[in-house]
Amino acid sequence: MTKGIQFDASGKLTHLLTLEGLSRQALVEILDTAESFIAVGEREIKKVPLLRGHTVVNLFFEPSTRTRTTFEIAAKRLSADVINLGVSTSSTTKGETLLDTVRNLEAMRTDLFVVRHAESGAAHLIAQHVPKHVHIINAGDGRHAHPTQGLLDVFTIRRHKGAFEKLKVALIGDILHSRVARSDIHALNTLGVKELRVIAPKTLLPTAVEKLGVVPYTDIEAGLDDVDVVMMLRIQRERMQGAHIPSEQEYFRVYGLTPDKLACAKPDAIVLHPGPMNRGLEIDSTVADGPRSLILPQVTYGIAVRMAVMALILGGREEPLGRRA
Amino acid sequence: MRPEIDIDATLAGMTEALRTYLPRHPVMVGIHTGGVWVAERLHKALGLTDPLGALDISFYRDDFTRIGMNPEVKASNLSLGIDSRHVILVDDVLHTGRTIRAALNELFDYGRPASVILAALIERDGRELPIEAQVVGAHLKLAKNQHVKLIGPDNLALRIQSITGEVSA
Numbered sequence: 001m002t003k004g005i006q007f008d009a010s011g012k013l014t015h016l017l018t019l020e021g022l023s024r025q026a027l028v029e030i031l032d033t034a035e036s037f038i039a040v041g042e043r044e045i046k047k048v049p050l051l052r053g054h055t056v057v058n059l060f061f062e063p064s065t066r067t068r069t070t071f072e073i074a075a076k077r078l079s080a081d082v083i084n085l086g087v088s089t090s091s092t093t094k095g096e097t098l099l100d101t102v103r104n105l106e107a108m109r110t111d112l113f114v115v116r117h118a119e120s121g122a123a124h125l126i127a128q129h130v131p132k133h134v135h136i137i138n139a140g141d142g143r144h145a146h147p148t149q150g151l152l153d154v155f156t157i158r159r160h161k162g163a164f165e166k167l168k169v170a171l172i173g174d175i176l177h178s179r180v181a182r183s184d185i186h187a188l189n190t191l192g193v194k195e196l197r198v199i200a201p202k203t204l205l206p207t208a209v210e211k212l213g214v215v216p217y218t219d220i221e222a223g224l225d226d227v228d229v230v231m232m233l234r235i236q237r238e239r240m241q242g243a244h245i246p247s248e249q250e251y252f253r254v255y256g257l258t259p260d261k262l263a264c265a266k267p268d269a270i271v272l273h274p275g276p277m278n279r280g281l282e283i284d285s286t287v288a289d290g291p292r293s294l295i296l297p298q299v300t301y302g303i304a305v306r307m308a309v310m311a312l313i314l315g316g317r318e319e320p321l322g323r324r325a
Numbered sequence: 326m327r328p329e330i331d332i333d334a335t336l337a338g339m340t341e342a343l344r345t346y347l348p349r350h351p352v353m354v355g356i357h358t359g360g361v362w363v364a365e366r367l368h369k370a371l372g373l374t375d376p377l378g379a380l381d382i383s384f385y386r387d388d389f390t391r392i393g394m395n396p397e398v399k400a401s402n403l404s405l406g407i408d409s410r411h412v413i414l415v416d417d418v419l420h421t422g423r424t425i426r427a428a429l430n431e432l433f434d435y436g437r438p439a440s441v442i443l444a445a446l447i448e449r450d451g452r453e454l455p456i457e458a459q460v461v462g463a464h465l466k467l468a469k470n471q472h473v474k475l476i477g478p479d480n481l482a483l484r485i486q487s488i489t490g491e492v493s494a
Binding site: 012029032033036038039040043044045047048049050311312314315316317 | 381383384385389390391392393394396398399400401402430431434435436
């Protein structure tokens with residue numbers, strides 16, 4: 001899939017589809033911009049007028065609560081108008097194709113689509129077919145990418161752990177089905193972490209996973225040894241066809257993040273999870289609700305990160321929709 | 326090029342002019358970046374006890390859709406609260422008035438001040454909005470393609486730059 005499509009002729013971000021191929025400078029610019037939006041979320045009036053008059057469409061072909069809500073809040077805090085279209089209310093059930101749906105929404109003079117779809121590449125497909133003044137943010141496509149989740153994860157790490165060069169990071173769980181893992185891996189490698197490990201049973205590791213620039217571990221205690229950041233992934237029961245894990249009890253016993261296993265990591269290691277959590281499957285409640293968990297701050301930061309991406313994509317356009325002749 | 330303006334004497338003059346506002350127990354708010362440098366000096370000279378506030382108007386600019394995000398947005402800090410307070414808004418250069426328009430909009434997202442006055446180190450020609458400063462350090466008349474910039478934060482100095490090509494607001 002092309003990464004060139006994400007930038008316009010002047011090198012400005014025009015779609016965000018994947019973190020693969022984004023430079024360190026581009027990532028840092030997004031993170032710095034997100035940092036400046038944190039303060040807006042802490043005010044009494046949590047709204048700035050940057051995207052007044054712009055229309056953002058949340059186009060969700062796959063269910064989501066957290067991602068859709070945080071995109072909606074982010075757009076509203078930037079004063080954009082937001083329309084939410086869920087799969088159950090969409091005309092795709094009446095046989096309309098994905099591109100027909102998008103073309104109709106374009107005809108309503110919308111500016112930005114936030115797209116989630118069960119098929120890998122759906123957001124790319126749309127981005128290839130929209131006119132120049134319409135922008136796409138991928139909010140998760142199949143197993144491929146979830147770039148804003150990757151960004152909010154690295155934002156969380158930077159805020160709580162500082163420079164990436166010193167950090168050992170472990171991703172644990174369903175690497176095989178996880179678009180979050182792929183986005184995290186691209187971002188963390190570009191930002192130059194000292195060491196990036198993935199920990200999972202062989203059945204949940206993609207073949208030749210080393211090629212992504214990670215060190216695989218099947219033993220969680222060895223994999224967690226001396227790490228600064230523990231990134232949990234959700235076991236995606238809905239994407240599992242066949243026997244990837246023996247049983248939930250057995251998986252939790254071997255790979256569930258419990259206080260005992262977390263003790264292998266550095267004493268000040270932080271714990272992340274993209275949600276929604278399967279308590280008692282990939283993570284123990286004591287850890288999820290414990291002092292090292294940043295799972296709820298991640299949600300808060302996700303709003304600032306999504307505000308940053310939308311502001312960077314829609315700002316600085318010579319001919320915004322509202323002012324075009 | 327440096328204009329013939331003694332900044333210390335100008336600040337002293339502004340301080341005297343602002344003294345008449347002291348009975349209102351004003352709060353002072355500087356606009357990033359140069360306005361904060363000026364405000365820090367006035368705040369100290371006037372002996373104001375409430376902490377100095379700071380505004381970054383990047384999210385309120387009227388040219389965002391044209392020029393995009395400012396890469397160096399500083400956090401606004403108005404933790405002191407401005408509800409029902411008399412606010413002295415401080416900037417380094419009053420030019421088109423657009424920065425002040427944006428600052429007023431942002432200010433009102435933090436609360437409802439009892440009153441706002443504007444103090445500017447330099448007032449130059451080229452106003453595009455009906456905005457005036459109540460306290461002015463010095464007046465400058467410049468050509469349209471000339472810009473005056475405050476250099477800081479330690480030793481404040483003024484620079485006049487000629488801009489070739491398109492002049493931005």
